[in-house]
Amino acid sequence: MNHRFLSIVGLVAAMTFTGGCGVFKPRGTGEAGAEKVIVGKTAPALADALPAWAPKKHAFNPSRTREHDLLHTTLRVSFDWEKQYLHGLAELTLKPYFYPQRQLTLDAKGMDIHSVHLMQGFDGTALEYKYDGQKLTIDLGKEYTRDEKYKLEIDYTAKPNELASGGSDAITEDKGLYFINPLGEEPNKPQQIWTQGETEASSAWFPTIDAPNERMTQDIYINIDPKYTTLSNGTFVYSRQNADGTKTDYWKQEKPHAPYLAMLAIGEFAVVEDKWRDLEVNYYVEPAYESTARKVFGNTPEMMEFFSQKLGVDYPWAKYAQVVVRDFVSGAMENTSASTFMEDLQLNEREVLDKSWDGIIAHELFHQWFGDLVTTESWANLPLNEAFANYSEYLWAEHKYGADEAAYLHLEELGQYLDEAQTKREPLIRYHYKDREDMFDSHSYAKGGRVLHMLRKIVGDDAWWASLNLYLTRNKYSDVEVAELRMAFEDVTGHDLMWFFDQWFMKPGHPELLVTQRYNKGQLQLNVQQLQDTTYSPVYRLPLQIAIWAEGKKQLHPVVVEKANQTFTFDVAAQPQLVLFDAEQQLLGTVEHEKTEEELLFQFRHAGHLAPKLDALSELQEQVSRPQVQSIYKEALKDDYWAVRSTALSILSRLKEGQVASLEPTIKQMAVNDEKGSVRAEAILALAGWGGGKYQDLFRQAMNDSSYQVAAAAILGYASTGAADAKQRMAQFEDESNEEVVLALATIYAVQAGPEKYDWFLQKLKSASSGELYYLLQSFGAYLASNSETNTPEVIAILGGIAKEHRLYYVRAAAYQALMVMSENPEVERLMQEIKAQEKDERLLQMYEM
Incomplete structure (x- = not known):
């Protein structure tokens, strides 16, 4: 599973707020991550203080004891859209794992259990059972040995919305089964049903042994309206038309997998067909995105071939499908042979110019082997x-x-x-x-x-x-x-x-190294100290390489750091031009190694790895006014790799305009001509930050760039100039649905607009996707703070509804924060108390108490 949340707009969102959730950025969306690439310095813990990061003491959690072995599951399911129920008939084939058993306990969360029968062919014998809402305990009627299989039939109704809310930063809810727009009342959202099993939420939609060390084969029969397309694990066997006007789709998973990997997805999907070798590789998306699905997912067959060849193990399942659903509770999930993805992977023709989702696609695909x-x-x-x-x-x-x-x-x-x-x-x-x-x-x-x-x-x-x-x-x-x-x-x-x-x-922490060097009479001494707090972390054994440049020549020296304080001596004919610790840049940890300006200049040009280049740019930023330092920034702005250009822009944009006057023409050209949209966008924002009045024409032109990122940056840049027609030009984009553009406008309107933009904010709040809504609420809160006349009962009701009912906890938090700007209103204060009283998520309760 890929759990990191999407940063919708990269640079633009960063201007809206800084905050709380981890991010998952599509490759190439912007340089929000560029500042993180310089390894930080972590001070050692004080001997008399407990570090904030000290490992916590919790109870031991072993693997699930296996009393029974679940061999096969057959599910026959239908749905009540209005009540958001699943009606199921589960047929489970099991046997004792080793020791004889008379009693079976299954995970079955939040269900109505109608009957349990022991099956002999088509004949069933009712069994006694106890059910507490979480566990179904069945008296099997006799003791079975490990050589005896038995089959149970359980008639049940799953009621996922009646479960207590749970989840984590990774998987924001754990109710297993989700109805999206079940009554069709939301005009901008399709009706869908999908499942999410990890960690142990499959048992919220069918009775099972919900543990990762269990494995089963499965058959799933899905009864549904014929207008819907279905997807599940394994092979599609048939679709049968029923006398009542419904259809039954049959999916068969012939190879065993863990119950948490069972899935189904139902919706009006377009299915874009592809293949790898002789296997089906299909992409399920909403019809509006059928034409771009291959541009998003089209590298999948090449990935399957690459991983199969490298691993020497061919992709192991009967097909591979990828489905995009609305309001998914995570980034993506690696269900066996059928991965599920959040809606952000649905891109239009302009959006695919900026974004590549290859990372998350590769992540879920590799899980098909590892997981x-x-x-x-x-x-x-x-x-x-x-x-x-x-x-x-x-x-x-x-x-x-x-x-x-x-x-x-x-x-x-x-x-x-x-x-x-x-x-x-x-x-x-x-x-x-x-x-x-x-x-x-x-x-x-x-x-x-x-x-x-x-x-x-x-x-x-x-x-x-x-x-x-x-x-x-x-x-x-x-x-x-x-x-x-x-x-x-x-x-x-x-x-x-x-x-x-x-x-x-098996140990917490990471190495925190201080490296110092001294050269004397043909010998270089390199001292390495491990400064991490060894109360919690070990003294590490670290095989790595030291690169030394002298007289223009590079030498590599393999070493093993394995002491708390260790000195290495190397014969070097002349004063080293550069010593690069961890030459391959593979170490997980922090390294403090002070270098002179000359060494950093040499490092940028000769180290040969990305990290030392970016580190040199960062370390030299205070000396950027010096001609020899400014020369490497000129080189960086023309570097072949986009992240070097972006990092240089990010650093330069923090400086005063006079410090970078000689570089400004280059940056202006980059704003227009750089091949990477995110770099053009960053160049525009840099120019805007230095007082972009003289670049009004550039910004105006860039608002029509093919890249949404560039257009959004240009909107921000043009608004900052104070141009007389700025409001009119902003208004031209108000019907745009792209998140980059919407959030750019929201950033501007939050501080510049009056009541006239009230309706625009409400319309965007109602149509925003979950990730966009989180950021949009930040700007809306600022807007409400500066426009008290817009603090209407309608707004209070909308924010209260989101804070109480939205499925994603971090969106509920953003709505609550927006309400806080109106907390002097007694009605709002009462509403906030209601929200706190109703909230069950511990993360939010802690925040609300603060």
Whole structure:
């Protein structure tokens, strides 16, 4: 699963607010991540203070004890759209796992259980059972041994909306089954039904053993109106017309998978057909996006071939489908053979110019091996699913787009983990957690991916892929823990890797290194201190390389850092021009290594990796007025890789106009001609920040750019000039539905508009997608604060409804924050108290108390 939330507008959204949720950016949407690429410096914890990130003490969480083995599930389902119920008949085939059993306990959340029968052919014997709303406990009528199968039929009604709300930052709700616009009352939204099983929410729509160490085959018969297209796991067998005017679609999953990977999706989808080798590869989207679906998902067959060839294990399922749904509760989900994606992957012709979703597409595809074919035995071992899926984004970027694009993704992920590490440091594999949803964090994803990258560097590419092949073939269709991954690598390489897995998977934290150097009489001494708090983290063993340039020549020296304070000595004929610690830039951690201006200039031009180039630009920004420093910014603005150009622009835009006068003509040309839309947009915003009055014509022209990002930046730039016709030009875009443009206008209207824009805000609030709505509410709150006459009962009711009822907790939070600007109103104060009293999400309750 990809859990990170979408940053809708990159640069434009950053101007609206800074805040709370993690982001998942499509590749190329902007440079919001550019500032994170410079590795931060983390001070060691004080000896007498408990760090904010200190690992918390929680109860031990083992894997689920297996008393029964669920072999097969057959589901026959129909739906009550008005009540938002699923009516189901579940037929489960089981046997005791090892020890004889007379009683079976199933997960079945929030259901009405109508009957339970033991089946012998078509004959059923009613069984006694107890049901507490969460667990269904059945007396089997006799004791069964592990050699005896038995079949149960359960007649039930699932009522997902009557479940208590739960979820996490990764998966914002856990009710399993979702009806979208069930009564068709929302004019801008299709009617859909879809499921989301991870972590243990499949049991909210069918009775099962809802644990990742369980596996079953399945048949699903979906009874529905013929106007809808259905999707589920496995192979589509047939569609049968029924006498009552409905149809029944039959989907068959012949290979076993975990219950949390079961899925269905129902809607009026256009199905865009593709293929990989002889397998169907289909993309399910709303009809309005049929023409662009292949532009979004079209690299999927190439990804399947790339991963199959590299792993030596062909894609293992009967087909691969990808479906985009409305109001999804996460970024995407790797259901076996049928991944589900959030609506943001539906793009029009202009939007595909700016955005690539290859990362999230690769992520869910790689899960079909790592997570679906081989599954974590417990949520404590979640990185065995998510770290691999995260790292697949790097592998694909490296293969398809080159080393710089992969390196940029690596730096974004490293920054994401280091951000989280300011307040949280846990082992990757952690059996002690408060809630299984807590496992879905930047440790399991971003840190896990970076740890796999280091493992790949240590063993080498041939051993890396051979080890993954052994891991997959040895453990296919089974559940695993981290030791099985370690043993696969050890069996291939012949090396004991316990030291690596212990320090990186089983211990919290990361190395925090201070590197100093001294050169004297042909010898370079490099001192490396590990400053991390060893109360919680180990003294790391770090195999890496040191690159030394002297007299224009580069030498590489492999070393192993393994002490808290360690000095390495190298023979170097002349004063080094540059010493680059961790020459391959593969280390997960922070490194403080002070360099002179001359060394940084040399580093930018010669280091050969993206991170040192960006680091040099950042470190030299205070000296940008010096001609020799300004020269590398001129080079950076013309660099072949977009992120270097973008980072240079981002740094330069923070400086005063007079400091960058000589670079301004280049930036003006970039605003018009750069091949990357996000770079053109950043150049426009830089010019606007320096007082863009003299660039009115440029901004006016850019408002018609093919890129929505550029148009949105130009709208902001033109509004900042105070041009007499600015309001009229803004009004020309008010009917635009693109999020970039809508949020740019909202940013302007929040501080410049009066009551005349009241109706525009309300119309956009009603039509916004969930991600857009979150940001739009930020601007609307600012608008309400400066336009008290618009604080109407209608507005209060709309915000109250969102704060109470919206399915996404962070959107509810944004609506509550907008209400706060009117909290002096007794009616609003009472409403906020009602919202607090009704809210069940602990994250929001903590925020509301603050």
